[in-house]
Amino acid sequence: MKTFDYIRPATVSDAIAAAAEPGAVYLAAGTNLLDLMKGGVTRPDRLVDVTRLSGLDRIERLPDGGVRIGAMVRNADLAHDMDFARAYPAVAEALLSGASAQLRNAATVGGNLLQRTRCGYFYDTASACNKREPGAGCAARDGENKLHAVLGWSEACIATHPSDFCVPLTALDAVVEIEGRSGRREVALEAFHRLPGDTPERESVLAPGDLIVALRLPSEARGFSAHARYLKVRERTSYAFAVVSAAACVRIEHGTIREARLALGGVAAKPWRARAAEEVLAGVRPDPAIYRKAARAALADAKPSGDNAFKIELAERIIVRALMLAAAGTPQRIPALPASPFSSVPGVLHDA
Amino acid sequence: MTPEIINLSRDPAHVRHGSNIGQPLTRRDGILKVKGEARYAADNHPPGLLYAVLAVSSIARGRVTFLDVPAAKRHPGVVEVMTPANRPPLAEDPDAKTNPFMFRLDLLQNDKVRYANQSIAVVIAETLEAATEGAALLAPQYDVLPPRIGLDSNESFVPPVVGIGNPSEIRRGDVEADLAAASKRIEATYDTPAQYHNAMEPHAIVAAWDGDRLSVDTPSQGLAMAQGRIAGLFGISPANIHIRSPFLGGGFGSKGFISGPQLLGILAARLVGRPVKLVLRREQMYGPVGHRAPTRQTMRIGVDGDGVLTAIDHHAKTVSSTFDDFFEPAADASHTLYASPAIATSHEAVRVDTGTPLFMRAPGEATGSIVLESAIDEMAFACGMDPLAFRLKNYADVEPISGKPFSSKALRQCYAQGAERFGWAKRPLAPRAMRDEAGLLVGWGMGTATFPALMFQAEARAVVRSDGSGVMETGAHDMGQGAWTAFAQIAADGLGLDLEQVEFKSGTSDLPDAGIAGGSAHTATAGSAIHNAGAAVIAKLADLAMGDKRSPLFGAGNAGVIARGGRLHRRDDETRSESYADILGRAGLSAIEARGNSAADPAAQSNYAMHAHGAVFAEVKVDPDLGQIRVTRMVGAFAAGRVINPRMVQSQLFGGMIWGVSFALHEQAVMDCRSGRILNANLGEYHIPVNADVPSLDVLTVDEHDPHVNALGIKGVGEIGITGSAGAVANAVWHATGVRVRRFPIGIDDLVMGLTA
Numbered sequence A: 001m002k003t004f005d006y007i008r009p010a011t012v013s014d015a016i017a018a019a020a021e022p023g024a025v026y027l028a029a030g031t032n033l034l035d036l037m038k039g040g041v042t043r044p045d046r047l048v049d050v051t052r053l054s055g056l057d058r059i060e061r062l063p064d065g066g067v068r069i070g071a072m073v074r075n076a077d078l079a080h081d082m083d084f085a086r087a088y089p090a091v092a093e094a095l096l097s098g099a100s101a102q103l104r105n106a107a108t109v110g111g112n113l114l115q116r117t118r119c120g121y122f123y124d125t126a127s128a129c130n131k132r133e134p135g136a137g138c139a140a141r142d143g144e145n146k147l148h149a150v151l152g153w154s155e156a157c158i159a160t161h162p163s164d165f166c167v168p169l170t171a172l173d174a175v176v177e178i179e180g181r182s183g184r185r186e187v188a189l190e191a192f193h194r195l196p197g198d199t200p201e202r203e204s205v206l207a208p209g210d211l212i213v214a215l216r217l218p219s220e221a222r223g224f225s226a227h228a229r230y231l232k233v234r235e236r237t238s239y240a241f242a243v244v245s246a247a248a249c250v251r252i253e254h255g256t257i258r259e260a261r262l263a264l265g266g267v268a269a270k271p272w273r274a275r276a277a278e279e280v281l282a283g284v285r286p287d288p289a290i291y292r293k294a295a296r297a298a299l300a301d302a303k304p305s306g307d308n309a310f311k312i313e314l315a316e317r318i319i320v321r322a323l324m325l326a327a328a329g330t331p332q333r334i335p336a337l338p339a340s341p342f343s344s345v346p347g348v349l350h351d352a
Numbered sequence B: 001m002t003p004e005i006i007n008l009s010r011d012p013a014h015v016r017h018g019s020n021i022g023q024p025l026t027r028r029d030g031i032l033k034v035k036g037e038a039r040y041a042a043d044n045h046p047p048g049l050l051y052a053v054l055a056v057s058s059i060a061r062g063r064v065t066f067l068d069v070p071a072a073k074r075h076p077g078v079v080e081v082m083t084p085a086n087r088p089p090l091a092e093d094p095d096a097k098t099n100p101f102m103f104r105l106d107l108l109q110n111d112k113v114r115y116a117n118q119s120i121a122v123v124i125a126e127t128l129e130a131a132t133e134g135a136a137l138l139a140p141q142y143d144v145l146p147p148r149i150g151l152d153s154n155e156s157f158v159p160p161v162v163g164i165g166n167p168s169e170i171r172r173g174d175v176e177a178d179l180a181a182a183s184k185r186i187e188a189t190y191d192t193p194a195q196y197h198n199a200m201e202p203h204a205i206v207a208a209w210d211g212d213r214l215s216v217d218t219p220s221q222g223l224a225m226a227q228g229r230i231a232g233l234f235g236i237s238p239a240n241i242h243i244r245s246p247f248l249g250g251g252f253g254s255k256g257f258i259s260g261p262q263l264l265g266i267l268a269a270r271l272v273g274r275p276v277k278l279v280l281r282r283e284q285m286y287g288p289v290g291h292r293a294p295t296r297q298t299m300r301i302g303v304d305g306d307g308v309l310t311a312i313d314h315h316a317k318t319v320s321s322t323f324d325d326f327f328e329p330a331a332d333a334s335h336t337l338y339a340s341p342a343i344a345t346s347h348e349a350v351r352v353d354t355g356t357p358l359f360m361r362a363p364g365e366a367t368g369s370i371v372l373e374s375a376i377d378e379m380a381f382a383c384g385m386d387p388l389a390f391r392l393k394n395y396a397d398v399e400p401i402s403g404k405p406f407s408s409k410a411l412r413q414c415y416a417q418g419a420e421r422f423g424w425a426k427r428p429l430a431p432r433a434m435r436d437e438a439g440l441l442v443g444w445g446m447g448t449a450t451f452p453a454l455m456f457q458a459e460a461r462a463v464v465r466s467d468g469s470g471v472m473e474t475g476a477h478d479m480g481q482g483a484w485t486a487f488a489q490i491a492a493d494g495l496g497l498d499l500e501q502v503e504f505k506s507g508t509s510d511l512p513d514a515g516i517a518g519g520s521a522h523t524a525t526a527g528s529a530i531h532n533a534g535a536a537v538i539a540k541l542a543d544l545a546m547g548d549k550r551s552p553l554f555g556a557g558n559a560g561v562i563a564r565g566g567r568l569h570r571r572d573d574e575t576r577s578e579s580y581a582d583i584l585g586r587a588g589l590s591a592i593e594a595r596g597n598s599a600a601d602p603a604a605q606s607n608y609a610m611h612a613h614g615a616v617f618a619e620v621k622v623d624p625d626l627g628q629i630r631v632t633r634m635v636g637a638f639a640a641g642r643v644i645n646p647r648m649v650q651s652q653l654f655g656g657m658i659w660g661v662s663f664a665l666h667e668q669a670v671m672d673c674r675s676g677r678i679l680n681a682n683l684g685e686y687h688i689p690v691n692a693d694v695p696s697l698d699v700l701t702v703d704e705h706d707p708h709v710n711a712l713g714i715k716g717v718g719e720i721g722i723t724g725s726a727g728a729v730a731n732a733v734w735h736a737t738g739v740r741v742r743r744f745p746i747g748i749d750d751l752v753m754g755l756t757a
């Protein structure tokens, strides 16, 4: 293995200074980063371990009713936090549908946001990949691309962002708190990841040294807790990345949808907020016909990037189903098979 | 190296004295494994050990033109880099093939690259990390030629033989005429993908030379063959080679022949003059250790007006590598199951730039079975018949391809008992006719399982000691299937001792050859040798006693004796008995020994068709809009001759059925056809089913007494579980959805477009 420096700074400012150097990267739980290093996909000179920074592992209720989640909170700890799961059930469900129990116990909030694509060519260092090596070309464009993007892709890159967690977060207007050399700033999660354009190597708005310190969900997001679901279609009931997923959250008053939030996963280089669909749903009575209309609006700009036209059809159907599930109401408990089409089957509902 | 002491438990749970065979003893190595104390090959660290890491090719065809050896050697900790330039000489060309069981190896014999992930250099270092980085620093350059990947990438030809020497084409009756005359015909083409070995334990070796003597820790399904192969390549006597393989972390055929990377570990140790450990990385398994070849199979079947099969034509196209021959005998699956006056099976192949495909659990049987069972299901529906009724109507009372009677065949009972347990009678004929309470589509499918009952050759040595205890020795292989336990049970019965009185020695190459652990024949083969060795030593003891006037057994003569509980009893008067200790003591012997052999009985082989059978029933649920599939229930009923240990048999059958689910729904190598590289060479994305994917399995074993297969009546259960199961799941998906997918594994993309809500 390539030799690299490993440092474990004591303070956030030390961490930022150490990580601003060329060749340095942050190490959180390493569930993605170490795989990339072992495969030679990334070859950093310096790892800045941020898991021991104090104060980044808390889940805090804010005075305005929102919640602030430290970047080092583990995926499993967040999902199993009772208050959090009750207030943001779709987020908890999404977290529990990702990876495996062992990985969730380790993986951090910050790392989940910044996990890299699962495009096989990105991991195969002998393949051309603009994301790995700008200007090299995109082997996926004419290759095995059944699971690639149908929205927001460019000729330079057709990869998707694989996170489940980010999908409901985007729907619920989560905000990323970033600390960098020039101080602290905030970016809406929806604007945090970048579409590939001509620069697929630039995946987020972070500058060198920028550290995610926390994630915030605003108090309005609680308003959806009674009707919020995440639905993930995957090739195995056990763990697999989403083929397509959707988070649907609605606020229903007097039998009418007052406000809807909808986002898709597995379709683009970022978690995809479907604002056009939300508009279709605002102020209407819950009804599958309207859901279908909303779904078509969400996918209006979609086009296959290869052998994946089925994902467009699938995404529409997932939206319809996710809205039906959300309208039916958040279940009392997170289902034993979180976010699974099979979670609603009576008789297989065990405790999570 | 000091010999390893293996603390197997002498009294597993559920010990029963008397007859040990048939008892569900727990694995004697179970506690060791749970505690992490079972020493696998890679757990060995002899003093002075160095670590070797393979550098593998990223191209599939061409030549290595440059390796930055100086850069690798400069890296701290790197001791040596082995390339074609300095690889120690071999006594035999790795590309020589003097018998069909000898597969060509990549041992750095030249700069040619013939598949992606082929070894092109070995870096040897003081640490694993240094060797790993050294391998990365080699930064190879290549002359690249366009690889030929996939079933249509090269000229097709008819292989001379398929599988292990089976004819490539077999015809019985006139298929074309019977198809033309059939009242119903179906013709359909199915695709099965390449699958790669992913045993939990990757191939690993610790090799140490002492002059011309070689000590090796490595997992092996064929110790004697590995020993012979190493001896040939290095020009040393097999007696100088000591291989230890007490436990395998799974083999599934990939450890049947010693692989190139394992031999490179031995070469590396030779080069540096120190012990070397080499362990494949997960992604390095995708090339040099064999895999299941992709196939495209066309079935044409015809029936008469009563739904009686009149013709089966099964054609399989497959691949082999450009440099060696192994042809997945997929079409042979149609030889034995369904009665038909006309049967034709044939194969064609293309050569592609991948590693040589080899044996992978049920090679040919699994690939052929999912296709045959799908086609039978399609025909049953075309005839408007229940799939079980259709199979019963076409039940084969003699082996269809040969006309021979079966040595035993309890398939009818398997059908009946499996169907009963599953509740098959309630199945509606029409597809898409069942839903659960949540609106999910429910489908029921079935498949017939079959696997030949094979016998290889083995030897065992039995000893009875003057303290009344016994020893049984044979170099058998525990791949996790329970050999340490099942063979000890056979040994104890063979020696007429309780289990704790028997020391069973196994898993090393200095013991008698137990044959290969493959073809589902290990228990039958090595078990028969153990049984015969036991009988031989008991016969010697009996001779001692019966010829000695002082023995209560004197003159038992024709009546004979039986051995039980450490004593010989007169068969005609069990009150007259004598202990082994007394017999040996009086004879002044400290021990008595005998050997036993086993081999197939040629007369029985030519008179009978010998196969295990089974019937598998599966339930799946499918989301009607989203196309996601889940297997919710499977029942398998199997008849496989005598069961030595029901617990081990059940877990073999479970494992096979789970692989059937994998075959139908999950497993495939995603290959980039332009580069010949596999894009999902990791366990995150090479999908196999785990607990959540297989909620409920039920296995029944049907009693079957077979006097012909071997002395113990064992047929073997290692592979049969995949056959039938894969087709049952695929047929259940069709029954749930009405969508017939003929490309495996069946995926969401296949169903989304087919399902209209």
Ligand SMILES: Cc1cc2nc3c(=O)[nH]c(=O)nc-3n(C[C@H](O)[C@H](O)[C@H](O)COP(=O)(O)OP(=O)(O)OC[C@H]3O[C@@H](n4cnc5c(N)ncnc54)[C@H](O)[C@@H]3O)c2cc1C
Residues within 6 Å of the ligand: A025, A026, A027, A028, A029, A030, A031, A032, A033, A034, A035, A050, A071, A097, A098, A099, A100, A103, A106, A107, A108, A109, A110, A111, A112, A113, A114, A115, A116, A162, A163, A164, A165, A210, A211, A212, A213, A239, A240, A241, A242, B684
């Ligand atoms: C087999 C497998 C299956 C998986 N399945 C799923 C799945 O189904 N769904 C899903 O959503 N995910 C899945 N994952 C991905 C998993 O969620 C991520 O690996 C994990 O969330 C990453 O978190 P980490 O703390 O380990 O990050 P690391 O691996 O440590 O870091 C990931 C990246 O984030 C950067 N980083 C980490 N923390 C910060 C910070 N605070 N500020 C700035 N940069 C930071 C690192 O530099 C690195 O680039 C799977 C992973 C594996 C290995």
Ligand code: SF4
Residues within 6 Å of the ligand: A117, A119, A120, A121, A122, A128, A129, A130, A131, A132, A137, A138, A139, A140, A141, A156, A157, A158, A159, A200
């Ligand atoms: S899709 Fe993006 S990540 Fe994949 S190969 Fe193309 S550029 Fe690289």
